[in-house]
Amino acid sequence: MVTVLTILAGLTAIFWYFFGWKFVIQLVIVVLVAYLVAGHWKWFYVALLTAPRDLRALYRYIRLLIQVKLFHRQDVPLYKIFQRNVRRHPHKIAIFYEDQEWTFLQIEEFSNKIANIFKNHGYKKGDRVALFLENKPEYVCIWLGLSKLGVIVPLINTNLRFNSLVHSITVAKCQGVIFGAELSEAITEILDKIENKIALYQINCNNNQQQNEGFENLDLLLKDAPVTVPEVQDKIGHHDHLVYIYTSGTTGLPKAAVISTSRYFFIVGAMHWLCDFRCSDRFYCPLPLYHTAGGCMSMGQMLLYGSSIVIRKKFSASAYFPECRKYKCTTAQYIGEMCRYILAVPPRPDDTVHQVRTIFGNGLRPQIWCEFVERFNIKDVKEFYGATEGNANIVNIDNTVGSIGFISRIIPQVYPISIIKVDAQGEPIRDAKGLCVPCQPNEPGVFIGKILPGNPSRAFLGYVDEEASRKKIVRDVFHLGDSAFISGDILIADEFGNLFFKDRTGDTFRWKGENVSTSEVEAVISNIVNYKDVVVYGVEVRNMEGRAGMAAIYDPEKTVDLNNALLEGLKRALPAYARPIFIRILTKLDLTGTYKLKKNDLQKDGFDPSKTSDNLYYLSSNGEYAPVTYEVYQKINSGDIRI
Numbered sequence: 001m002v003t004v005l006t007i008l009a010g011l012t013a014i015f016w017y018f019f020g021w022k023f024v025i026q027l028v029i030v031v032l033v034a035y036l037v038a039g040h041w042k043w044f045y046v047a048l049l050t051a052p053r054d055l056r057a058l059y060r061y062i063r064l065l066i067q068v069k070l071f072h073r074q075d076v077p078l079y080k081i082f083q084r085n086v087r088r089h090p091h092k093i094a095i096f097y098e099d100q101e102w103t104f105l106q107i108e109e110f111s112n113k114i115a116n117i118f119k120n121h122g123y124k125k126g127d128r129v130a131l132f133l134e135n136k137p138e139y140v141c142i143w144l145g146l147s148k149l150g151v152i153v154p155l156i157n158t159n160l161r162f163n164s165l166v167h168s169i170t171v172a173k174c175q176g177v178i179f180g181a182e183l184s185e186a187i188t189e190i191l192d193k194i195e196n197k198i199a200l201y202q203i204n205c206n207n208n209q210q211q212n213e214g215f216e217n218l219d220l221l222l223k224d225a226p227v228t229v230p231e232v233q234d235k236i237g238h239h240d241h242l243v244y245i246y247t248s249g250t251t252g253l254p255k256a257a258v259i260s261t262s263r264y265f266f267i268v269g270a271m272h273w274l275c276d277f278r279c280s281d282r283f284y285c286p287l288p289l290y291h292t293a294g295g296c297m298s299m300g301q302m303l304l305y306g307s308s309i310v311i312r313k314k315f316s317a318s319a320y321f322p323e324c325r326k327y328k329c330t331t332a333q334y335i336g337e338m339c340r341y342i343l344a345v346p347p348r349p350d351d352t353v354h355q356v357r358t359i360f361g362n363g364l365r366p367q368i369w370c371e372f373v374e375r376f377n378i379k380d381v382k383e384f385y386g387a388t389e390g391n392a393n394i395v396n397i398d399n400t401v402g403s404i405g406f407i408s409r410i411i412p413q414v415y416p417i418s419i420i421k422v423d424a425q426g427e428p429i430r431d432a433k434g435l436c437v438p439c440q441p442n443e444p445g446v447f448i449g450k451i452l453p454g455n456p457s458r459a460f461l462g463y464v465d466e467e468a469s470r471k472k473i474v475r476d477v478f479h480l481g482d483s484a485f486i487s488g489d490i491l492i493a494d495e496f497g498n499l500f501f502k503d504r505t506g507d508t509f510r511w512k513g514e515n516v517s518t519s520e521v522e523a524v525i526s527n528i529v530n531y532k533d534v535v536v537y538g539v540e541v542r543n544m545e546g547r548a549g550m551a552a553i554y555d556p557e558k559t560v561d562l563n564n565a566l567l568e569g570l571k572r573a574l575p576a577y578a579r580p581i582f583i584r585i586l587t588k589l590d591l592t593g594t595y596k597l598k599k600n601d602l603q604k605d606g607f608d609p610s611k612t613s614d615n616l617y618y619l620s621s622n623g624e625y626a627p628v629t630y631e632v633y634q635k636i637n638s639g640d641i642r643i
Contacts, residue, residue, distance in 0.1 A: 042495075046409050050496050053398045054408045057274065060397075061415070064266075064273040071265050077236040078261050078303065079148050083108065085306040094302050095137045096310040096327050102137045104306070110138065113225035114145025117218070118176075121199070125150025125234035128172050128244075131290075132156045132165075132179040132187070135313050138203065139289050140299055142178055143243060147261075148229065150236045154244040154256055155290035161186055166193045167253045172244050172464055174198060184212055238262050244464060245292050245388050255468050257389035258461040259296070267292065267393075268300030274395045275360055275382040277301060277331060282308045284329040284356075286315040286338075292388040293335050293361065317341035321376060325354045334361035337533065339372050344531035352377035360384065366402030366500075367523040368531075385447075385501065389472065391460050391485050392417050392449025400498050407497040416450035416458070418484075419443075419491055419499075420477070426488065426505030428474055436477045441495040444502050448474065448484040460485045490517075507599075509538030509547040512577040516549055521578055525551055528569035529560050533589060535599045539582065539606040542637040550582040552602050552614075554589050562617060562625040581643050582607045583617040583625055609633055618643065 071081075082104075090105035123129065129146055131153050133139050143153040154172040156165070165186060169177060176199040179187050184202055191214075203218040242261045246254035259267075271277065283301055287294030289311070301307040310327045312319075320342050324332050334342075338361070352375075360382035364372065373381060385404035386393030394405025394417065407417060419439040421429040426446065428436045439445035451473070452458035462469025474486045490502040502508070507518045518536040525534045533554035538547025553560055560566055562583060570579045584607075590598045605611040607618065609630050616628035618636065626632075635641040 043409075046496055050406075050409055053406065054410050057397055057406075057408070058411065058414060060273045060276070064269050067269055067273075068262075068266055072238055072262065075238045077147065077238065077240070078242060078264060079111070079144055079236075082144065082303045085303075088306060092306070093308050095140070096308065097135075097137050097312070100137060107137070107141050107144070109227040110141040110222075111145035111148065112227050112229050113222050114142050115148040116225045116228075116230045117221045118146060118151065119149055119230045119232070123149055123151050123175070125232075125236065125240070126152065127176075128152045128154060128174045129176040129178060130154040130156050130169055130172060130174045132158065132177055132183055133203070134158055134180055134182060135289050135294075135311050136180075137311070140295075140303070142203075144303070147242055148236070149232055150234050150240060152241045152244065155246070155295060157246060157254065157290055158183060158288070160254070162189060164253060166190050168246060168256070169194055169198070171253075172256050176201060178203060178218065180204075184215070187215075188212070238265075243295075245290070245295065247388065255389075256464040258464060259292075259388075260461060263459070263461060264296055264300065265304070267296045268304050270393065270395070271297045271360070271384070272301060272305055274397060275358065275384075276397075277305070277307070277358075279305045279307055281331045282310065282327065282329045284310045284320075284324050284327065284332040286312050286320065286323075287333060287335055291335075292386075293333065297360075298333050315341075318345050321351060321354055321356075324356050325350070328355055330355055331358045331360065332356050334359060334364065336363045339364045340368060340526060340531045343368055343372055343375065347375065351375055358382055362386075362404070365519075365523045365526075367527055369401050385489075385491075385499070387487060389460070389462060389469075389485075390449060390487055391451065391458050392447055392487055394499060396498075402500055403498040404491075404501050405499045407493050407499060409495075409497045416452075418448055418450075418478075419445040419493055420448055420474075422446045422490075422505065424510070428477075428486075433480075434476055435479070436474070438478075439493070442492055444490050444492045446505060447487045447489050447491045447499075448477065449487075450477065451483045451485060507537070509549070511538065511546045511548060511581075514575075514577040516578045521549065521551070521574065521580065524570070524573045525553065525566070525580075528566055528573075529553060529555070532560070533586075535602060536580065537599050537603045539603065541643065543639055544643075548581040548643060549578065550584065550602075550607060551580040552584040552586050552599075554586045556587045558585065558615075560585070567623075567625065579619070581619050582628070584612070585615045585617075587614060607633065607636075 086104045086108045091103050093101045094104045094107055095102040118129065129151050131143055146153050154168065154174060156168050160168055177187065178201045181202055181204045187200060200215045201218045202212060202215040239260050239262050241258055242264050243259045244256040245259055246256050283298050285294050285298035289295040289299060298309055302309045310323065310329055315338060356378065358380040359378050362384055364381065364383055381399055382395055382397065383404050384393065384395040396403045396405050408414065420436040421439055422445060423429055431437050450458060451460045460473065462472065472485055473483050475483045477484045488505050490505060490508060491499050492502055493499050501519065503517045503519050509516055521536045522534045526532060534551055536549060536551045539550045541548050607616055607628055609616050609628055617625040618628050618632065620626040621642065632641065636643060
């Protein structure tokens with residue numbers, strides 16, 4: 001279509017020159033009518049409806065690229081951008097935390113102390129010092145200070161213990177670990193598993209907790225450290241590695257994704273410009289700072305654009321809007337199932353009494369979208385989609401309910417992302433030339449982002465583990481020799497280019513010859529059981545084709561009415577093949593740092609009662625959920641009980 005328009009524009013210019021404008025207008029009308037009569041009217045209809053969205057996004061994207069190019073040309077590190085904000089408003093509050101208020105100048109001075117301490121301890125550019133600390137103002141000060149030396153900081157999930165913790169420290173090849181006193185026991189437990197040459201620094205953050213004599217006392221070192229910027233011989237550049245951010249680890253061990261300074265700039269800048277944030281905004285961030293959402297997207301607004309940010313140790317659904325009101329926040333962040341938890345809090349008269357203009361995040365399910373924004377009077381929702389390590393990141397800028405972003409139908413080349421067809425194992429389907437096959441509107445496929453090395457918006461830096469990185473790249477996509485980051489997520493694009501999340505490859509399963517989307521079934525069940533945590537997956541049944549649906553519901557009080565409210569709700573909302581055959585009632589919850597239930601272990605347990613003490617149920621022949629005993633389990637697998 002774009003090629004046709006280019007040719008027409010060229011011919012129009014020629015005819016204008018030789019025959020005049022009247023002839024050109026007549027010719028354009030004739031060509032346009034002929035084009036529409038030939039059945040190509042739909043492109044114009046779609047273009048007319050989507051042009052305002054696309055042009056607004058293009059304007060913001062151009063502003064982003066201008067800023068990214070400027071930073072690139074200046075070869076500027078992150079801490080120097082932050083120092084510009086310090087000079088601009090040194091006494092402005094940068095971070096609110098409980099009863100503490102940290103100014104830009106205080107953050108600069110604390111980070112300088114950290115830089116001086118670790119310089120004196122011999123750390124230099126390219127070294128790695130992990131940060132294992134709960135949310136608090138010192139968190140960003142520490143990694144910002146280390147960045148002034150060029151030290152890379154792996155940000156470790158504070159929920160990790162034993163093997164996962166050891167893996168996260170060793171895979172990043174850390175020379176040191178800085179950890180909070182509240183996490184000293186977790187470090188003590190793995191001392192025999194990490195190398196002796198790893199230096200361990202404990203910080204109490206003024207909590208007066210007991211200091212282990214075997215660890216370096218960072219509090220004492222901070223007392224005498226100078227607040228001036230240290231002189232560093234190494235040049236700290238725009239493309240140097242800044243931090244490692246680990247994947248959530250819903251399956252397998254966490255993988256350390258590489259975040260360079262240029263990548264950090266692009267992530268933060270993209271959210272700032274595309275979401276129309278303001279430097280005067282005050283952000284509410286109850287998310288862990290060791291993940292991209294909290295540590296980059298929100299914290300970066302303070303570091304790069306001089307906004308203020310409210311952080312808290314842990315997310316609280318009941319405190320979310322009261323704290324937005326208390327701190328006069330204008331922008332609030334969510335992720336995963338947070339909105340569902342907030343919606344489950346009993347309504348209050350002051351639910352709409354706040355100054356929040358925009359909420360932004362990832363994971364607001366379409367099934368509760370309208371109810372959430374109406375109850376809390378939210379005028380603007382910026383739902384985004386992206387992976388920490390990926391280059392295919394998008395934002396819903398026009399409040400389309402349920403959408404996670406869009407592909408322009410008018411100018412798709414501006415931001416080269418696509419959806420390609422895959423098989424049941426998630427492998428790309430190829431055409432006769434060996435190239436990937438793009439999906440048509442409303443056809444599900446895997447989301448990809450074309451890789452352009454050297455371009456911060458299109459580069460793929462991958463993981464510290466190079467083998468893991470290679471698995472996320474697909475080659476010979478639309479041309480021989482090209483490559484793209486493959487997300488592993490199943491999306492669809494409607495005729496207007498709006499994108500909607502369907503499921504992850506491997507999570508969708510087939511039953512009775514039909515594909516079942518786990519995310520859709522999870523949303524339906526959660527609504528029925530008053531927004532409780534639910535995870536859906538497919539389990540193997542001996543001698544049965546496909547996988548039977550199983551739902552694990554967190555209900556320690558056993559309040560879910562399986563055979564009335566749940567079963568009737570499932571019959572109303574889902575086709576027979578999508579209704580879970582098995583139910584597991586969870587008495588304890590295992591969440592990732594981004595509030596996602598871990599389904600890998602649940603899937604391994606299946607419906608075998610010998611592998612869990614949780615109550616298990618199956619959909620019996622009389623249409624009701626009945627307990628799964630070991631005898632029932634054997635009869636199902638032998639075929640004596642048909643499901």
